[in-house]
Amino acid sequence: MTPSAPPILDFSPFYGSDTEAKANLVQQVRVSCEYNGFFQITGHRIPLDLQRRVMSCAKRFFNLPLDEKLAVDKNLNTFNRGYELLRSQMLEAGTGPELKEGLYIGEEISEDHPYFTHKRFNSGPNQWPTTVSDAEEFRATSMEYYHAVYELAKDVLAVLALTLDVEESFFDALMDGGVATMRMLHYPSQPKDGDEKLNRGIGAHTDFGCVTLLLQDEVDGLQVLDAPSGQWLDVHPVPGAYVVNLGNLMMRMANDRYKSNTHRVINKSGLERYSIPFFFSGNPDYLCECLPNCCMPGDQPKYPPITVEDMVTGAYKESYGRAEIYKKEMEVKAKKLEAAPAMAIVSPVLTMDNIELDKRDKGQGDHDLPQDDIGKMEVVDDAEMERFYGSSTTDAYRLKSELISQCMAEIGMGWFQWKLFVVTGFGFVIDNFASQGIGSVQPPIQLEFEGIVQVSYSSVAYYVGLILGASFWGVSSDLIGRKPAFNCTLLIAGVFLCGAAGTMNFVAFSALWAVIGTAAGGNVPIDSMILLEFIPGSHQWLLTALSAWWNLGQLIVSLLAWVFLANYSCPTDSSPDTCSRADNMGWRYTLITLGAISLVFTFIRIFIFKMPETPRYLLSQGKDQAAVDAVNFVARQNGKPEPLTLSMLQAIDVRLGINPIHEEAGLSTREIIKENMKDFRGSHYQALFATRKLTLHTVLIWVIWLTIGIAYPLYFNFLPSYLATRFTENSSLDLTYRNYCIQSAVGVVGPLSAAALVNTFFGRRWMMGISSIVTGVFLFAYVGVKTPTSSLAFSCITALLGNFEYAVMYAFTPESFPAPHRGTATGTAASLLRFGGLVASLISSHTGFTTAPIYASAALWVGVGVLCFGLPFETHGHSAI
Numbered sequence: 058m059t060p061s062a063p064p065i066l067d068f069s070p071f072y073g074s075d076t077e078a079k080a081n082l083v084q085q086v087r088v089s090c091e092y093n094g095f096f097q098i099t100g101h102r103i104p105l106d107l108q109r110r111v112m113s114c115a116k117r118f119f120n121l122p123l124d125e126k127l128a129v130d131k132n133l134n135t136f137n138r139g140y141e142l143l144r145s146q147m148l149e150a151g152t153g154p155e156l157k158e159g160l161y162i163g164e165e166i167s168e169d170h171p172y173f174t175h176k177r178f179n180s181g182p183n184q185w186p187t188t189v190s191d192a193e194e195f196r197a198t199s200m201e202y203y204h205a206v207y208e209l210a211k212d213v214l215a216v217l218a219l220t221l222d223v224e225e226s227f228f229d230a231l232m233d234g235g236v237a238t239m240r241m242l243h244y245p246s247q248p249k250d251g252d253e254k255l256n257r258g259i260g261a262h263t264d265f266g267c268v269t270l271l272l273q274d275e276v277d278g279l280q281v282l283d284a285p286s287g288q289w290l291d292v293h294p295v296p297g298a299y300v301v302n303l304g305n306l307m308m309r310m311a312n313d314r315y316k317s318n319t320h321r322v323i324n325k326s327g328l329e330r331y332s333i334p335f336f337f338s339g340n341p342d343y344l345c346e347c348l349p350n351c352c353m354p355g356d357q358p359k360y361p362p363i364t365v366e367d368m369v370t371g372a373y374k375e376s377y378g379r380a381e382i383y384k385k386e387m388e389v390k391a392k393k394l395e396a397a398p399a400m401a402i403v404s405p406v407l408t409m410d411n412i413e414l415d416k417r418d419k420g421q422g423d424h425d426l427p428q429d430d431i432g433k434m435e436v437v438d439d440a441e442m443e444r445f446y447g448s449s450t451t452d453a454y455r456l457k458s459e460l461i462s463q464c465m466a467e468i469g470m471g472w473f474q475w476k477l478f479v480v481t482g483f484g485f486v487i488d489n490f491a492s493q494g495i496g497s498v499q500p501p502i503q504l505e506f507e508g509i510v511q512v513s514y515s516s517v518a519y520y521v522g523l524i525l526g527a528s529f530w531g532v533s534s535d536l537i538g539r540k541p542a543f544n545c546t547l548l549i550a551g552v553f554l555c556g557a558a559g560t561m562n563f564v565a566f567s568a569l570w571a572v573i574g575t576a577a578g579g580n581v582p583i584d585s586m587i588l589l590e591f592i593p594g595s596h597q598w599l600l601t602a603l604s605a606w607w608n609l610g611q612l613i614v615s616l617l618a619w620v621f622l623a624n625y626s627c628p629t630d631s632s633p634d635t636c637s638r639a640d641n642m643g644w645r646y647t648l649i650t651l652g653a654i655s656l657v658f659t660f661i662r663i664f665i666f667k668m669p670e671t672p673r674y675l676l677s678q679g680k681d682q683a684a685v686d687a688v689n690f691v692a693r694q695n696g697k698p699e700p701l702t703l704s705m706l707q708a709i710d711v712r713l714g715i716n717p718i719h720e721e722a723g724l725s726t727r728e729i730i731k732e733n734m735k736d737f738r739g740s741h742y743q744a745l746f747a748t749r750k751l752t753l754h755t756v757l758i759w760v761i762w763l764t765i766g767i768a769y770p771l772y773f774n775f776l777p778s779y780l781a782t783r784f785t786e787n788s789s790l791d792l793t794y795r796n797y798c799i800q801s802a803v804g805v806v807g808p809l810s811a812a813a814l815v816n817t818f819f820g821r822r823w824m825m826g827i828s829s830i831v832t833g834v835f836l837f838a839y840v841g842v843k844t845p846t847s848s849l850a851f852s853c854i855t856a857l858l859g860n861f862e863y864a865v866m867y868a869f870t871p872e873s874f875p876a877p878h879r880g881t882a883t884g885t886a887a888s889l890l891r892f893g894g895l896v897a898s899l900i901s902s903h904t905g906f907t908t909a910p911i912y913a914s915a916a917l918w919v920g921v922g923v924l925c926f927g928l929p930f931e932t933h934g935h936s937a938i
């Protein structure tokens with residue numbers, strides 16, 4: 058039989074007098090029940106108008122603000138009536154918490170009803186929303202609908218009886234006093250760029266009761282598994298129709314002759330999806346025995362008789378036991394399985410079950426919320442990351458951070474992150490303003506200021522500032538957060554760039570550059586980290602593209618230099634005696650413009666763009682609630698449903714057998730800083746050496762940064778001076794800066810192509826290694842150029858290649874360290890880079906402008922390339938934690 062979607066059967070012959078048509082219907086139902094237990098029915102007696110009204114109730118309810126929905130939270134009672142939050146269930150192992158919210162409604166059972174007093178399952182008064190519009194109509198329509206579907210369930214069971222060749226009335230005792238629940242469901246549209254493997258509206262499961270009657274709105278999403286072929290078949294909505302499917306209880310009674318089939322919902326439509334399943338279980342005391350004609354003569358039934366209530370209770374225990382086993386397994390895992398295979402481990406498959414099981418969970422009166430979430434939530438639990446990071450992070454942190462990655466994937470790339478890409482890009486622009494700025498204004502400074510022994514002393518001052526700034530802001534971002542650095546560095550750079558424009562002597566000029574250095578040193582590492590910690594894994598490659606902003610900065614400086622320096626500088630053969638301030642204003646115009654742009658950027662960052670502290674920093678500080686708020690803030694900014702709750706994070710603590718963190722409320726910032734400083738004592742550094750692999754990684758990364766730190770400025774920073782010495786006779790300042798603009802513009806291609814390539818199977822390490830070696834080779838070749846034109850061509854190619862490597866390095870480093878120590882690792886790397894710059898600056902000032910620095914630089918680039926291949930961990934394919 059070729060797999061085909063469940064048949065659509067006309068149910069009306071059941072109500073008519075045409076016996077042949079009726080027999081035909083019975084036969085079709087029989088075939089479907091034997092095949093996979095799924096079919097759709099039209100021609101029933103539930104009016105379309107009632108269906109529309111109840112759907113409108115569902116939509117009205119789910120449109121309410123969260124706090125109003127939570128007023129009827131189903132956790133407020135033990136009998137499973139009320140609102141269930143988005144992402145509170147997880148039926149399928151290896152997927153994320155489910156993207157659906159629901160409202161459970163059942164027969165109105167008052168508190169003096171025997172079902173309530175005897176604590177029969179799922180029995181009690183409904184919780185009705187009071188703030189929904191037309192609240193009274195909401196309640197009346199919901200109950201009218203509930204009763205109408207209950208009647209239809211009776212008719213369906215009558216047909217089922219006929220399929221078994223027994224009287225229509227066979228199931229009357231099961232129907233009489235039967236327990237049933239209906240559930241209004243809302244499936245928000247699933248993010249398009251989200252991982253389909255992980256995101257489910259409802260994970261693959263079978264229903265537990267006797268029979269389910271499902272009303273779908275017009276949006277696709279439901280799929281049933283065709284067991285023989287293993288294919289998922291869409292159950293397209295048919296207006297007015299019901300999807301009928303048998304549950305596990307019916308399958309058991311039918312001795313497995315009839316099937317309870319696996320189904321799921323993935324809402325990829327881009328639309329909101331609503332559905333209303335009605336689960337019929339039956340009278341709690343009904344004895345479920347093997348049905349007539351379901352057991353071969355002479356054979357024993359596969360299952361002993363059981364009451365509906367015991368079946369539900371037993372299934373509950375099974376589910377509870379599974380959750381316990383799962384918890385134990387997590388505990389064992391937490392004690393580290395060194396021999397785990399190098400692949401993502403997903404937890405053991407939880408047997409698929411019905412929603413009704415959770416209701417029973419509540420029925421047991423267990424109100425401990427995280428306990429309730431055990432086994433229902435899932436994180437990918439990346440074993441390779443676990444082994445690599447070892448004890449540098451706790452298991453709780455790692456798993457929570459993975460959960461945040463999932464939430465970010467669900468929220469997807471939206472406006473918030475694109476804006477963040479721009480404002481973090483500002484940091485890269487400013488970094489270049491500073492490094493490029495100082496190189497550009499040094500020649501005119503030399504012409505104007507008296508008593509300069511070595512103009513490169515100002516570079517030394519600047520580099521000392523950079524070294525201090527990079528390590529200070531890096532480490533501080535792990536201790537007091539990412540935001541202080543995010544806000545302060547740009548402001549300091551802006552103010553002091555403007556200040557530097559007004560200096561009257563070389564000492565003041567150098568001192569101000571030292572301060573600018575402390576700010577610029579912190580920008581880039583922190584900005585990459587911030588972007589990384591807000592971006593979905595699918596877009597992590599954008600971190601590499603971030604460096605393109607640096608090239609934009611370079612282009613701006615080059616253009617300013619071209620306009621101002623080429624036109625408002627003393628002739629290159631002047632001296633302080635002949636060069637007056639008024640004739641040499643170009644460098645001041647350049648700096649003040651750079652400073653002003655920095656201040657505008659600062660203003661945008663602080664006052665226009667709103668950003669919370671990053672969720673991962675907050676998580677590393679044990680501030681779980683704040684982390685939840687930060688994630689949900691991003692969701693709201695992107696217009697997406699809020700994906701995370703505190704109990705989801707706490708459930709991880711419970712799984713690991715630790716007490717959920719209770720945050721100390723009301724710690725002031727000063728107290729937090731004090732606490733962190735007390736705790737610091739090098740622990741962030743120690744953590745970077747937690748495993749053998751991590752040690753190798755940390756050391757190699759730092760050596761690479763140090764080496765590039767020497768190699769990069771040796772070539773790029775000293776290029777203008779180098780060009781000037783090499784082609785002075787036939788080159789004007791004007792031409793120099795024009796070429797410089799061309800080179801900057803071409804350089805942009807580096808980070809952009811790197812961003813595309815790191816996301817391929819080459820990954821970060823390979824791309825970094827190859828680009829370093831190729832850069833080195835081109836730099837060797839560069840030495841042979843004879844004409845300004847070929848020099849320009851070479852410098853463009855090397856700029857492109859160098860920027861390529863630089864971009865990957867700046868992205869790979871923060872990605873490869875875990876957030877609790879990311880600032881320390883990245884800041885130290887940046888600090889070493891600047892130290893390299895200092896060394897380069899000293900080398901340059903002592904060798905003058907010869908080809909020697911170029912040779913040295915070339916050799917270092919090749920060396921770095923070789924080191925890259927020794928890096929033990931590839932971040933491509935892993936969401937940073």
Ligand SMILES: O=C(O)CCC(=O)C(=O)O
Nearest residue numbers: 242264279322332334412
């Ligand atoms: O919403 C749907 O289409 C299916 C719901 C379902 O399978 C369930 O709630 O058990």
Ligand SMILES: [Fe+2]
Nearest residue numbers: 262263264320
């Ligand atoms: Fe279901």
